[in-house]
Amino acid sequence: MSDRPPLAVATWPALGTTAWVVTAASADLGAARAVVAEAVDRIDRACSRFRPDSELGALRPGAGAVPVSAVLCQALAAALRAARLTDGLVDPTVGTALRLLGYDRDFAQLADRGPAPVLRVGPVPGWRAVGLDPARRTVTLPAGVELDLGATAKALCADQAAAAAHAATGAGVLVSLGGDIATAGPAPPGGGPVQVSDDHARPRSDDPTVVIAGGGLATSSTTVRRWRRGPGEAHHIVDPAAGTPARGPWRTVTVAAASCVDANTAATAALVLGAAAPAWLRERRLPARLVDTAGQVVALAGWPADRAGAPEAAGR
Amino acid sequence: MAPQPAARDAHLRALSRTTKMVAVGSAVGVVGLAAALAQSFPGHVATTTAPSPSPTTAGTTAARSSDDGATTLQPPALVPTPAPASTSAPAVSGGS
Numbered sequence: 001m002s003d004r005p006p007l008a009v010a011t012w013p014a015l016g017t018t019a020w021v022v023t024a025a026s027a028d029l030g031a032a033r034a035v036v037a038e039a040v041d042r043i044d045r046a047c048s049r050f051r052p053d054s055e056l057g058a059l060r061p062g063a064g065a066v067p068v069s070a071v072l073c074q075a076l077a078a079a080l081r082a083a084r085l086t087d088g089l090v091d092p093t094v095g096t097a098l099r100l101l102g103y104d105r106d107f108a109q110l111a112d113r114g115p116a117p118v119l120r121v122g123p124v125p126g127w128r129a130v131g132l133d134p135a136r137r138t139v140t141l142p143a144g145v146e147l148d149l150g151a152t153a154k155a156l157c158a159d160q161a162a163a164a165a166h167a168a169t170g171a172g173v174l175v176s177l178g179g180d181i182a183t184a185g186p187a188p189p190g191g192g193p194v195q196v197s198d199d200h201a202r203p204r205s206d207d208p209t210v211v212i213a214g215g216g217l218a219t220s221s222t223t224v225r226r227w228r229r230g231p232g233e234a235h236h237i238v239d240p241a242a243g244t245p246a247r248g249p250w251r252t253v254t255v256a257a258a259s260c261v262d263a264n265t266a267a268t269a270a271l272v273l274g275a276a277a278p279a280w281l282r283e284r285r286l287p288a289r290l291v292d293t294a295g296q297v298v299a300l301a302g303w304p305a306d307r308a309g310a311p312e313a314a315g316r
Numbered sequence: 317m318a319p320q321p322a323a324r325d326a327h328l329r330a331l332s333r334t335t336k337m338v339a340v341g342s343a344v345g346v347v348g349l350a351a352a353l354a355q356s357f358p359g360h361v362a363t364t365t366a367p368s369p370s371p372t373t374a375g376t377t378a379a380r381s382s383d384d385g386a387t388t389l390q391p392p393a394l395v396p397t398p399a400p401a402s403t404s405a406p407a408v409s410g411g412s
Binding site for chain 1: 388389391392395396397399400401405408409412
């Protein structure tokens with residue numbers, strides 16, 4: 001029986017998924033939740049690919065240098081940084097590929113089945129096609145380049161929301177946006193427990209729980225956001241080199257990093273990278289848990305082995 | 317009439333270097349590289365022109381704008397530890 005004091009938790013639907021705010025004291029929860037909700041709304045209005053009133057949706061490729069808000073400018077910078085630090089494994093110019101695969105509306109409204117798609121098979125335009133001038137706060141998109149900031153924008157929002165909630169309350173705060181987790185301020189006694197699962201909305205009783213004392217934690221998985229088109233099935237993790245869903249040996253990758261956006265970037269990159277991911281993560285000293293398509297677990301760079309006796313990382 | 321092997325190979329190499337529009341009944345997620353598709357669906361592959369970034373302007377700007385000084389993703393100060401048995405987790409990290 002755990003003797004840790006209960007944590008205060010608020011959850012609500014956000015960004016097509018679920019937002020959590022966790023504080024050690026219930027007295028801090030209301031203020032923290034309000035700050036996080038405001039940050040979530042800001043990022044959604046700036047970066048949604050599907051909201052008709054979003055700033056990203058209004059960007060016109062080929063229109064020259066377009067002024068953008070500070071929120072979108074930061075999200076674009078985070079996406080380009082992720083692309084640079086992964087040599088393009090995580091690339092924001094996968095928007096067209098996702099649309100052609102059928103992911104052209106909020107996932108909740110996406111039909112599970114549809115006709116066979118018309119695919120563009122080949123590299124996406126690439127992050128170097130995006131011209132961002134943070135001093136003038138303008139972005140230039142060549143004709144035909146569509147952006148998807150989904151992964152990094154959500155993680156960036158978690159980092160910023162946690163920091164803002166901590167600043168507003170003085171309390172330690174854990175923020176989770178669809179399983180992208182950021183912390184700020186002092187950790188609760190004994191650390192912040194987080195369960196790790198294929199699907200943040202459907203954890204299984206045997207999914208492991210770890211404790212984090214700071215930084216960020218993120219999971220990317222090909223088991224969620226899947227849909228059928230024609231005889232095939234697609235998912236939302238696109239390999240920028242091929243313009244098609246990533247087809248590596250891993251179904252789910254969880255990474256701990258100094259920030260949520262770095263953790264998310266690494267987890268997504270690992271799914272795209274495939275068999276070379278363990279070495280890539282070790283080289284960067286990023287603790288990670290990888291689950292292959294058969295359910296075998298690899299824990300590396302200090303990530304604790306699953307209690308149920310998951311195979312260790314040795315030799316992989 | 318089937319193309320000569322050398323000509324076909326050259327064609328497939330060219331295909332694999334360019335972006336393709338592919339309209340086939342093949343399975344999404346099963347499709348591979350364009351060359352493989354061209355072999356499997358020779359009547360359904362057509363080349364198109366990929367969006368053309370301007371490497372002399374956009375790329376340079378992008379590289380500079382995202383240069384926050386980081387040269388690699390940053391590891392955590394402390395690695396995650398196993399939770400004590402029966403710990404109830406208020407949050408779940410999973411795919412979304």
